[in-house]
Amino acid sequence: MEEGKYRRWDVIVKVVGGLGILITFFWGTFIYYETKDHDFKKDFFSNQIKIYIESSEVASKISLATNLKASEIVNARQRFWELYYGSFNIITDSTVNSSMIDYGNILALLEKGEIKNIDTLQYYSLALSDACRESLGKSWDVPLLSRKGRYNHLYILK
Numbered sequence: 001m002e003e004g005k006y007r008r009w010d011v012i013v014k015v016v017g018g019l020g021i022l023i024t025f026f027w028g029t030f031i032y033y034e035t036k037d038h039d040f041k042k043d044f045f046s047n048q049i050k051i052y053i054e055s056s057e058v059a060s061k062i063s064l065a066t067n068l069k070a071s072e073i074v075n076a077r078q079r080f081w082e083l084y085y086g087s088f089n090i091i092t093d094s095t096v097n098s099s100m101i102d103y104g105n106i107l108a109l110l111e112k113g114e115i116k117n118i119d120t121l122q123y124y125s126l127a128l129s130d131a132c133r134e135s136l137g138k139s140w141d142v143p144l145l146s147r148k149g150r151y152n153h154l155y156i157l158k
Contacts, residue, residue: 045139048091052132055083059103059128063121068110080107092135099124099131 058080065073084104092100103124109115137144 044091047087048139049136051083051087051091052096052136055080055088055100056125056129056132058083059121059125062107063118063125065118068118077107077111080104093138096128096131096135099128103128 058076061076062068062073062080065076067073068077081104084100088100089097103121106115106120106124110118110121133144136142
């Protein structure tokens with residue numbers, strides 16, 4: 001009788017130990033993939049912030065220029081087009097991408113001399129920055145105040 005009791009306990013301990021090993025394995029695997037996913041998102045969103053900030057700064061610098069041919073502005077325009085055709089497209093959502101395209105279209109018209117009023121870029125610069133701001137708010141799940149519509153008076157296309 002005693003031996004049967006020990007055998008049962010032996011089986012129970014082995015089953016519980018085996019379950020503990022399985023639970024530990026699956027929990028560790030779950031945590032590993034969750035951490036890996038979190039690290040990927042963290043890197044992606046960190047790069048997104050950097051590119052959004054740089055794009056907004058470059059757009060702002062160009063839109064405030066008094067002369068598109070000044071060397072500093074020529075460099076800013078070159079950087080804008082590098083972002084436009086490059087890394088910006090990797091990390092943007094459709095709203096930000098649309099704002100970047102709108103800004104690029106107006107900048108191209110200015111560069112060709114088809115429109116003369118550089119102030120027009122200020123509106124598109126603000127729209128781009130706002131789109132970036134909203135996208136970051138969604139990405140980071142942080143409520144950010146919208147400025148949309150507060151700068152419509154700047155839209156002067158001549």
